[in-house]
Structures are given as C-alpha cells and as structure tokens.
Amino acid sequence: xxxxxxxxxxxxxxxxxxxxxxxxxxxxxxxxxxxxxxxxxxxxxxxxxxxxxxxxxxxxxxxxxxxxxxxxxxxxxxxxxxxxxxxxxxxxxxxxxxxxxxxxxxxxxxxxxxxxxxxxxxxxxxxxxxxxxxxxxxxxxxxxxxxxxxxxxxxxxxxxxxxxxxxxxxxxxxxxxxxxxxxxxxxxxxxxxxxxxxxxxxxxxxxxxxxxxxxxxxxxxxxxxxxxxxxxxxxxxxxxxxxxxxxxxxxxxxxxxxxxxxxxxxxxxxxxxxxxxxxxxxxxxxxxxxxxxxxxxxxxxxxxxxxxxxxxxxxxxxxxxxxxxxxxxxxxxxxxxxxxxxxxxxxxxxxxxxxxxxxxxxxxxxxxxxxxxxxxxxxxxxxxxxxxxxxxxxxxxxxxxxxxxxxxxxxxxxxxxxxxxxxxxxxxxxxxxxxxxxxxxxxxxxxxxxxxxxxxxxxxxxxxxxxxxxxxxxxxxxxxxxxxxxxxxxx
Amino acid sequence: xxxxxxxxxxxxxxxxxxxxxxxxxxxxxxxxxxxxxxxxxxxxxxxxxxxxxxxxxxxxxxxxxxxxxxxxxxxxxxxxxxxxxxxxxxxxxxxxxxxxxxxxxxxxxxxxxxxxxxxxxxxxxxxxxxxxxxxxxxxxxxxxxxxxxxxxxxxxxxxxxxxxxxxxxxxxxxxxxxxxxxxxxxxxxxxxxxxxxxxxxxxxxxxxxxxxxxxxxxxxxxxxxxxxxxxxxxxxxxxxxxxxxxxxxxxxxxxxxxxxxxxxxxxxxxxxxxxxxxxxxxxxxxxxxxxxxxxxxxxxxxxxxxxxxxxxxxxxxxxxxxxxxxxxxxxxxxxxxxxxxxxxxxxxxxxxxxxxxxxxxxxxxxxxxxxxxxxxxxxxxxxxxxxxxxxxxxxxxxxxxxxxxxxxxxxxxxxxxxxxxxxxxxxxxxxxxxxxxxxxxxxxxxxxxxxxxxxxxxxxxxxxxxxxxxxxxxxxxxxxxxxxxxxxxxxxxxxxxxxxxx
Numbered sequence: 001x002x003x004x005x006x007x008x009x010x011x012x013x014x015x016x017x018x019x020x021x022x023x024x025x026x027x028x029x030x031x032x033x034x035x036x037x038x039x040x041x042x043x044x045x046x047x048x049x050x051x052x053x054x055x056x057x058x059x060x061x062x063x064x065x066x067x068x069x070x071x072x073x074x075x076x077x078x079x080x081x082x083x084x085x086x087x088x089x090x091x092x093x094x095x096x097x098x099x100x101x102x103x104x105x106x107x108x109x110x111x112x113x114x115x116x117x118x119x120x121x122x123x124x125x126x127x128x129x130x131x132x133x134x135x136x137x138x139x140x141x142x143x144x145x146x147x148x149x150x151x152x153x154x155x156x157x158x159x160x161x162x163x164x165x166x167x168x169x170x171x172x173x174x175x176x177x178x179x180x181x182x183x184x185x186x187x188x189x190x191x192x193x194x195x196x197x198x199x200x201x202x203x204x205x206x207x208x209x210x211x212x213x214x215x216x217x218x219x220x221x222x223x224x225x226x227x228x229x230x231x232x233x234x235x236x237x238x239x240x241x242x243x244x245x246x247x248x249x250x251x252x253x254x255x256x257x258x259x260x261x262x263x264x265x266x267x268x269x270x271x272x273x274x275x276x277x278x279x280x281x282x283x284x285x286x287x288x289x290x291x292x293x294x295x296x297x298x299x300x301x302x303x304x305x306x307x308x309x310x311x312x313x314x315x316x317x318x319x320x321x322x323x324x325x326x327x328x329x330x331x332x333x334x335x336x337x338x339x340x341x342x343x344x345x346x347x348x349x350x351x352x353x354x355x356x357x358x359x360x361x362x363x364x365x366x367x368x369x370x371x372x373x374x375x376x377x378x379x380x381x382x383x384x385x386x387x388x389x390x391x392x393x394x395x396x397x398x399x400x401x402x403x404x405x406x407x408x409x410x411x412x413x414x415x416x417x418x419x420x421x422x423x424x425x426x427x428x429x430x431x432x433x434x435x436x437x438x439x440x441x442x443x444x445x446x447x448x449x450x451x452x453x454x455x456x457x458x459x460x461x462x463x464x465x466x467x468x469x470x471x472x473x474x475x476x477x478x479x480x481x482x483x484x485x486x487x488x489x490x491x
Numbered sequence: 492x493x494x495x496x497x498x499x500x501x502x503x504x505x506x507x508x509x510x511x512x513x514x515x516x517x518x519x520x521x522x523x524x525x526x527x528x529x530x531x532x533x534x535x536x537x538x539x540x541x542x543x544x545x546x547x548x549x550x551x552x553x554x555x556x557x558x559x560x561x562x563x564x565x566x567x568x569x570x571x572x573x574x575x576x577x578x579x580x581x582x583x584x585x586x587x588x589x590x591x592x593x594x595x596x597x598x599x600x601x602x603x604x605x606x607x608x609x610x611x612x613x614x615x616x617x618x619x620x621x622x623x624x625x626x627x628x629x630x631x632x633x634x635x636x637x638x639x640x641x642x643x644x645x646x647x648x649x650x651x652x653x654x655x656x657x658x659x660x661x662x663x664x665x666x667x668x669x670x671x672x673x674x675x676x677x678x679x680x681x682x683x684x685x686x687x688x689x690x691x692x693x694x695x696x697x698x699x700x701x702x703x704x705x706x707x708x709x710x711x712x713x714x715x716x717x718x719x720x721x722x723x724x725x726x727x728x729x730x731x732x733x734x735x736x737x738x739x740x741x742x743x744x745x746x747x748x749x750x751x752x753x754x755x756x757x758x759x760x761x762x763x764x765x766x767x768x769x770x771x772x773x774x775x776x777x778x779x780x781x782x783x784x785x786x787x788x789x790x791x792x793x794x795x796x797x798x799x800x801x802x803x804x805x806x807x808x809x810x811x812x813x814x815x816x817x818x819x820x821x822x823x824x825x826x827x828x829x830x831x832x833x834x835x836x837x838x839x840x841x842x843x844x845x846x847x848x849x850x851x852x853x854x855x856x857x858x859x860x861x862x863x864x865x866x867x868x869x870x871x872x873x874x875x876x877x878x879x880x881x882x883x884x885x886x887x888x889x890x891x892x893x894x895x896x897x898x899x900x901x902x903x904x905x906x907x908x909x910x911x912x913x914x915x916x917x918x919x920x921x922x923x924x925x926x927x928x929x930x931x932x933x934x935x936x937x938x939x940x941x942x943x944x945x946x947x948x949x950x951x952x953x954x955x956x957x958x959x960x961x962x963x964x965x966x967x968x969x970x971x972x973x974x975x976x977x978x979x980x981x982x983x984x985x986x987x988x989x990x991x992x993x
Binding site: 387393409410417429432436440481 | 563674677681
C-alpha cells in the first residue's frame with residue numbers, strides 16, 4: 001500500500017482513528033462534553049476530507065476497498081449522519097443516568113463499518129463492513145438497558161436486532177459462498193472475471209438471492225421487516241435515527257454497487273422477487289403504520305414503506321442497465337439523501353424532547369398532544385419532517401418522490417407506480433394523524449418542561465440546521481443532484 | 492414580474508403577522524392587511540394592462556400580459572415560469588378581493604393565535620395566486636400542494652367541534668388525487684420528451700405534445716380527477732361539506748370563494764388544451780357528472796339542517812355548472828364559466844360570512860334551532876336575502892348571467908345536458924329560500940339565545956363590497972368578459988383537436 005492509497009483512504013482512517021482516540025481519552029478523562037466534542041470534530045474532519053477529495057479518480061486500495069466518487073459522496077453522507085447522531089445524542093445522554101462516553105466509541109465504529117461497506121467491492125470487505133456496523137449497533141440499541149422503566153423494551157430491541165443480524169449474516173455468507181462456488185472469485189464484479197463458471201447458473205441465482213435476502217433484513221424489506229418496529233421502539237432515539245438513516249444508506253449504497261457490477265439484468269427471477277418485495281413493502285409498511293399509536297413504531301413502519309418506494313427506482317435501475325447516465329440510480333441517490341435528512345430531523349426532535357421528559361421517549365402519541373403550543377419550534381420542525389415524508393413540495397421528500405416516479409415512468413413500471421401512489425395515499429393518514437395530534441389543544445395546561453438552556457441551544461442548532469436542509473433540498477435540489485450525478489459517473 | 496411581487500408580498504405580510512402575533516393581535520391584523528394592500532398595489536398595473544389589451548369583441552388583444560421565466564432545476568428543464576392572461580388577472584383579482592373579505596370576517600371572529608392565523612391566511616392566498624399564474628407544470632403542482640397546508644391548519648386550529656375529522660378528510664382527498672395528477676404530469680412530460688427530445692414542464696411546450704392515444708386518455712383522467720376533487724364534483728365531493736362546516740368563517744370564505752376555483756381553473760387551463768382528443772372523447776361522461784352534480788347536490792342542499800352544510804352543497808351544485816360550461820368548450824360557455832366562477836366566489840363568500848355572523852350571535856348553525864331572526868337583526872337578514880337570491884340566480888345579479896351563458900353554450904354542444912341542468916335553476920330557489928323561511932321568518936324558537944346585535948359597520952362594509960360586485964356583474968358582465976376575451980379565445984383554439992383549430 002503506497003502513500004496515494006493511504007491518503008485516499010483518509011476519511012476511513014480518520015473515522016477509525018476517532019474511535020481509538022476516544023477509547024484512550026475515556027481511559028484517562030471521563031468527560032461527556034469533551035468526548036462528544038472530539039467525536040464531532042473528528043467526524044467533521046473525516047466528512048470534509050471525503051468531500052474534498054471528490055474528483056480524485058478511482059483508487060483501488062488493496063483488493064478490498066475502492067475509493068471512487070461514489071464512495072466519497074456516500075461516505076460523506078454516512079459520516080454526516082453519524083455526526084448528527086452524535087450531536088443529537090449529547091443533550092439526550094446528558095439527561096440520562098447511563099454511562100455516557102462509550103456511546104460515541106460505538107457510534108464511530110458503526111460509522112466506520114458503514115464507510116467500509118460503501119467502499120467495498122469485494123465480498124470480504126462487504127462482510128467486515130456490515131458486521132462492524134451491526135455489532136456496534138447491537139450495543140447501541142441496547143445502550144439504555146439499565147435506565148428507567150422501559151428497560152425491558154430496550155433489551156428486547158437489542159436482542160432482537162442481534163438475532164436478526166445473525167440470521168441475515170448467515171444468509172449473506174451462504175450467498176457469498178455459493179457465488180464463490182460459481183465464479184471462483186470474491187470480487188463483486190465476478191461475472192467480468194473469465195475464471196470458472198463450471199457450475200450451473202442455479203448456483204449464481206440462489207447465491208445472489210440469498211445475498212439480497214441478507215441485505216433485505218438490514219433494509220427491512222417485507223417480509224424481512226419483523227424486527228424493525230421493536231428495535232425502533234426499544235432503541236434510544238438518537239440510535240434509532242442513526243439506524244433508520246445511516247445503516248440503511250450504507251447497505252443501499254452497497255446494493256447499488258453490487259447490482260451494477262454484477263449485472264443482474266440477466267436474472268429475471270431476481271427482478272420478479274424484488275418487485276414482489278417492493279409491492280409488499282409499500283403496501284404492508286403503510287397499512288401497518290396506520291394501526292400504530294406509537295410514534296416510534298409508526299416511523300418504523302413508515303421506513304419500511306419508504307424502503308419499498310426506493311425499490312421502485314432500484315428495479316428501474318436494474319432494468320435500464322445503463323446506470324451512470326440514467327435517472328433511476330440518480331433517483332435512489334437523491335431519495336437516500338432526502339430520506340436521511342427527514343428521518344434524522346424527526347429523530348433529532350424526538351431525542352431533544354426525550355431529554356426534556358423521558359415520557360416522550362416511549363413514543364406514546366398522546367404525549368405529543370398540543371406540542372405545537374408547548375414547543376412551537378420543535379413542533380414546526382417535526383411538521384417539516386412529516387410533510388417531507390408525505391412528499392409535500394418544497395421539502396426534500398417531494399424531490400425524492402418526484403424522482404422515484406420519474407424513474408418508474410421511464411421504465412414503464414405501471415404496477416409499481418400504482419402501488420406507490422396507493423401507498424403514499426395511505427401514508428397520508430398516519431402522518432397527518434400525528435400532525436393533528438400535535439395541533440390539538442391539551443385539556444390540562446401541562447406546565448412546560450424545564451429546559452436546560454445550554455444543552456437545548458446545542459441541539460437546537462442541529463435541529464434547525466436539519467430543518468433548513470430539508471427545505472433547502474426541496475426548494476433548490478440542484479447541488480444534491482449534481483453530487484449524486486458525480487458519484488454515479490464514477491461507477 | 493408583478494406576480495412574483497404579489498406572491499412575495501403576501502408571504503412577507505404573513506411572516507410579519509406571525510412575528511407580531513405574540514405581542515399584539517391588532518398589530519398582526521394590520522401587518523396582514525399591509526401585506527394584502529401591497530399585493531393589491533402590485534396587482535393594479537396588471538389590471539390596467541389587461542384593460543388596455545381588451546379586444547372589445549374582436550379578440551385582437553395580446554394574450555399574455557406578463558410573463559417571466561427563470562431557471563430553477565435545470566436537470567429537468569423546470570423553470571419558474573409565470574404567465575398571466577386576462578383569465579388569470581380576473582382570478583387573481585378575485586383572490587385578493589376575497590382576501591380582504593376573509594380578513595375582515597376574521598377581524599372579530601379570530602381571537603386566539605392571531606399571528607399564526609393571518610400567516611396561514613396569507614400563505615393560502617399566496618399559494619392560490621401562484622396556482623393561477625404558474626404555467627410550468629412542476630411549479631403549478633408546487634403551488635397546488637402548498638396552498639393545502641395553511642388551509643389544513645386553518646381548519647385544524649380554529650375550526651369548530653369536529654374539525655380534526657374534517658381537516659383530515661380535506662387533506663387526504665386533495666393530496667391523494669393530486670398524486671394522480673403528479674403521475675400523469677410526469678408521464679406527459681416523458682411523452683413530450685420522447686416526441687421532441689427536450690425535457691420541459693412548460694405549459695407552452697407541452698401544448699405541442701401529441702396526446703391522442705389511449706395513454707393520453709388516462710393522463711387526462713389523472714388531471715381530471717385532481718381538479719374535480721378540488722372543484723368539487725360528484726362523486727368526489729364528500730370532503731367539502733365537512734371542511735366547510737368545520738372551518739372558521741374566514742376559512743369557509745377562502746375555501747368556497749377561491750380554493751374551489753383552483754379546480755375550475757385547472758379544468759379550464761389544462762384538460763382541453765393539453766388533451767384535446769381525450770377531453771372530447773370524455774365530454775359525455777364529464778357532462779353527465781356535471782348535470783348530476785347540479786341536480787343531486789341541490790337536492791342534498793335542501794335536506795340539510797346545518798346552514799353551512801346547506802351552502803356547501805349549494806356550492807357543489809353551482810360548480811356542476813362550471814363542469815358543464817368547460818366541457819361544452821365554446822366561447823360563450825367558457826366566458827359563462829368565468830362569470831359563474833367570479834359570481835359564485837362573491838355570493839358564496841357572502842353566504843358563508845353571514846352564516847358565520849349568525850353563528851357568532853346565536854351560537855348555532857342548525858336551522859331548526861333558529862327562527863324569526865328578521866325582526867331582531869333586520870340588516871343582516873336583508874343582506875342574507877340578497878345573497879340567497881343571488882345564489883338562486885335572479886336576473887340582474889352575477890350568478891344568473893353565468894348560469895345562463897353556460898346553459899346557452901352547452902345547448903350548442905349537448906342540448907340534453909343543457910335542458911336537464913336547467914332544472915337546477917328550479918331547484919336552487921328551493922334550497923335558497925328554505926334558509927330564509929326557517930331561519931329568518933316565523934316565530935323565534937324557544938331556546939334561541941339571540942343577543943340581537945345587528946351588523947356593525949365593518950361587517951356591513953364587508954358585505955357591501957360583495958353586493959356591489961354581484962350587481963355590477965349582473966348588469967355589466969362585459970366588464971369581465973372583455974378582460975378575459977383574448978386569453979379565452981386563445982385557450983379555446985388550443986383546446987380544439989388538431990385539424991379543427993383555425
């Protein structure tokens with residue numbers, strides 16, 4: 001490995017470095033503010049490095065990782081999400097009676113896992129990345145297990161996530177093994193390799209299917225979504241925010257790279273399977289969300305639905321084949337950015353409120369009654385997040401939905417488009433229900449929760465920033481589109 | 492350029508009102524008024540331009556009075572394209588006028604969270620002005636959706652007893668149908684892209700698209716559903732009575748006066764010009780729906796006990812005429828449609844304002860709890876009589892002109908539809924006069940809690956504007972039709988299937 005490769009790998013090295021520095025720091029000084037500060041600065045530096053090197057060309061670092069613009073753009077996004085997750089955690093952790101500092105180490109490791117996954121073009125590094133991400137997340141999901149009343153829900157969430165990750169990993173590994181048996185090579189562009197192909201194509205089909213099933217667990221596509229609501233509910237709000245945005249984006253980014261490299265358009269069976277999963281995710285996600293009276297579970301099912309929406313573009317992308325100039329892959333990228341921003345915003349507000357009163361953390365929707373009058377700014381930001389998730393114009397969500405529809409129209413996926421429209425229409429009800437609850441005047445004028453001014457100002461900046469970003473992307477999406485185009489051009 | 496100025500000043504007024512709200516309710520009212528006033532001042536040059544371009548019967552004037560196009564999202568050729576013709580000038584004028592009316596009716600009715608209310612009010616107006624002037628389909632869609640949210644909040648926060656249900660229904664109906672419109676829009680743009688090689692959302696470019704195939708019919712249907720929901724027409728009218736009944740008075744005025752008109756405008760501007768063949772093919776069905784709306788909604792109106800519900804169903808009935816007029820697609824029916832839109836805007840605003848005033852005074856909207864109001868509040872009652880008569884289509888007032896022209900135009904294309912719809916003019920007096928009979932005549936009911944305060948000056952002023960408007964429109968509809976003529980004729984030419992245009 002020479003210096004150029006090492007420099008190219010810099011964003012990942014910095015993220016990895018952050019976790020080591022934090023570990024050493026905690027060994028000597030236990031200071032929450034300092035820990036959070038170091039994490040944020042480190043992640044910021046990594047993100048800026050990543051952005052700064054966009055356009056440096058494709059550099060293969062060891063056979064495992066590739067640093068191209070795709071990696072850089074999505075790593076920047078991933079690290080940005082982690083930055084937000086550590087930022088929003090500060091106020092939240094400050095209000096909890098749990099040991100605080102280790103959370104940031106886990107977060108940095110999870111971020112590293114995500115980046116490795118995004119950068120991997122080899123099944124080994126894919127597996128390392130996905131495990132690093134998941135293992136850190138088990139601990140993060142169950143982080144609050146000692147605290148308060150809801151500890152059994154937290155424990156349930158943590159254990160469930162661990163078991164499901166185990167199952168998904170075994171699917172992944174078996175899929176990879178079958179692909180290896182077929183192709184005799186572990187790089188993801190195995191079909192380009194001249195070697196092997198002595199076995200029947202059945203190995204490839206089964207292998208790819210199992211690999212996709214393994215990833216489907218992470219992306220909570222129906223019918224592999226069962227863990228989602230429990231884990232979302234049990235995990236601390238900042239972790240849920242990270243899980244819902246960061247973890248999914250990293251996996252989706254890998255999936256795009258994998259599907260493009262392996263050219264699965266030869267496998268009609270796979271396309272049929274994906275279509276069925278997409279339809280199920282969009283319908284079931286929205287239908288189940290209708291029944292929820294818990295905000296966190298509602299957001300969990302809504303994320304199932306949104307992953308289903310993204311599959312429309314994914315299927316369109318697979319059908320076109322020509323990825324780098326096509327609108328479909330661009331649609332996935334733009335939607336990922338939009339979805340990450342909106343989800344983070346919703347969970348940032350949730351964590352901020354949870355810091356004021358742990359009752360918010362349970363997600364019980366009754367708690368949010370009259371939020372508009374008690375915390376007008378928080379409620380407004382939540383409105384923006386939810387309007388975005390609905391797909392209202394002038395928010396990032398609309399640009400995303402617009403792109404998805406365009407991708408579907410381009411490939412004439414009429415069935416999927418109908419389901420997309422029907423699903424979005426169903427989705428209106430539960431998003432609006434939450435908005436209505438927040439507009440309702442509560443019967444007893446509950447006294448406003450005490451605010452700790454410094455901490456709330458700190459997280460307030462993040463929330464306002466995210467809110468503005470959701471609106472900015474909705475009003476002027478050109479910079480995001482340019483970035484995504486740049487990223488895809490390098491594939 | 493003026494259009495952007497109007498939209499921005501409305502938004503700025505709204506923001507200012509919101510900022511001042513917590514300190515002083517009066518200040519936020521004045522801020523809202525100031526925003527509206529600035530918008531009006533900016534509107535006048537447009538109006539003058541429209542007047543100077545009137546063709547006075549020859550249709551020779553320039554069609555587009557003001558046009559602006561700024562790049563927005565170059566990736567998809569989306570532009571901030573605003574263009575105003577005579578039709579848009581009239582509708583923007585109506586929007587601003589009714590803005591004043593609803594502001595005046597909010598003056599005494601809205602007492603809590605004033606700043607926020609005026610914010611919502613002005614943003615609704617800004618959205619509607621945007622809808623009437625945006626000719627980039629993407630931009631149109633943005634405004635179409637954006638005007639929804641403040642209206643939703645107006646119903647949710649300041650509405651009456653069952654407001655959450657009504658607001659939810661309102662939002663879901665409109666939003667779900669507009670998703671269909673979005674899909675149709677994207678397919679249309681894609682079609683245009685395949686035919687011409689350029690991606691554009693501009694109405695002017697999309698006019699060139701050949702939409703004569705089967706797909707074109709489905710696309711037309713997508714647009715049609717979105718507009719008919721907003722209009723509303725039977726069978727997708729269900730949200731309107733609830734939304735109207737539960738909205739506070741200024742909200743009802745906005746809804747009936749201008750939000751419904753965006754649906755009518757959409758039908759007018761997009762259905763025939765973009766899909767001439769498909770629209771022609773669809774005409775019999777649309778006309779049938781229109782006739783059913785006219786008659787069935789009139790019957791439903793008669794059966795209502797809640798005054799606001801009654802007026803809401805009456806609106807549906809009147810909007811049925813609009814559907815008829817548009818699908819007849821000839822000069823006289825289209826001009827009649829425009830007159831009907833404006834006249835209905837004025838008369839329904841008056842009716843809703845008075846219903847609100849009655850509710851303020853008696854704390855009920857139920858007809859069977861009211862009675863014998865005339866001796867107690869003679870001025871209010873007389874004005875109610877005026878608006879009821881206007882709604883039933885008395886010659887000399889605006890509504891008569893509109894309905895008459897529509898029927899005249901419809902008779903040329905479909906005599907049967909015109910004949911059957913004319914029965915609506917028989918049913919209208921039934922429901923309009925039942926209000927008068929039950930609420931204003933007879934003996935006061937036992938549990939009436941009347942406070943016997945007649946109209947105060949600012950309420951009289953508010954209603955007088957509407958009265959004058961309706962009378963002018965009734966006696967001199969040419970004032971309006973001359974303004975819209977160049978635009979309307981151009982629109983009509985665009986809406987004729989290829990080969991028939993001339």
